[in-house]
Amino acid sequence: MSRPVQTRVNERIRIREVRLIDDEGNQVGVIATRDALEMARERGLDLVEVAPNATPPVCRLMDYGKFRFEQSKKERDSRKNQHVAKLKEVRIEPGIGGHDLETKGRAAQRFLESGNKVKITVLFRGRSITHPELGTELLNKLAVQLEGSGVIEQAPRMEGRNMSMTLAPTRQKVDSTQKEDTSGKQG
Template identity: 65%
Template structure:
């Protein structure tokens, strides 16, 4: 049971606290696990270090509070790299979906519309979804075609970085369009998209 417990807990070495390796392990004895997870047993630290050197590996302390501390033979540099990569991938998967809103009025001028387009562009580049809404007040509700035209202009302007999840539609007195970030094309230069976006806004 002791052997199984040691191997099970060893798998989660903390990468946030300092980990002692090789000559930094100053205790006289350690309980050693080899690179395959086999429990070797208690041995002198200097003998464990010699074994690590012979195998071209590091001696890594994985349970410092045990008596004696538990150490494992491993390529510590490779371990840290793999752990860092897994943590980055995990953070990407766990990232909450954020919906940013950009609000327009039917009488917005071209300059302000271009500014709103650049704002939406930044949100999309950050990986957020974007809700673009046009609020109609009073008699403006009779001119829904104006709102639809504004949203379609922005959809065209943002086409290099966005896909339309929901086409323009009415929700009460507000016309809404939903956009999601488009997966970047692997061969497309990063500098091309901002220039195209700025040019689109300037022309409007």
């Protein structure tokens, strides 16, 4: 396993010359590393290598503690804003009643609207396996019911004694609800 790349700071920078950027973001130019370290000490800052692969490496005068804090803050924010789509499952049987099917459809719709993928599974028990067309019919009914909330990612197919179909959420649904909210606030 390789170690994570660490930023070199102050005396850990062992190159003769560096391209220096001062604390205000102005480019000073290519100078000796000793001189850059001296400038950093005079200003009470650190010499931080920001682009080690450039020739010569680019270093910047900054407060290293503050720099590390900002980096960790950016990482936390990016992790917080990520939404991992989970796969939710709705199970039905071929002999399901009409109202029960609608209820399962509403549950699947809630999952899709919250940004999750939905796997709808028809469980064939006993002799019902001899009529797979009933499962296809049920899945097609649900696909029509969920047309506005999701798109078919995987068409109905048999998996052993079960038939399943996967739906993914549509982004248009989310965008349209946000537009309705903003138009209601203006009037």
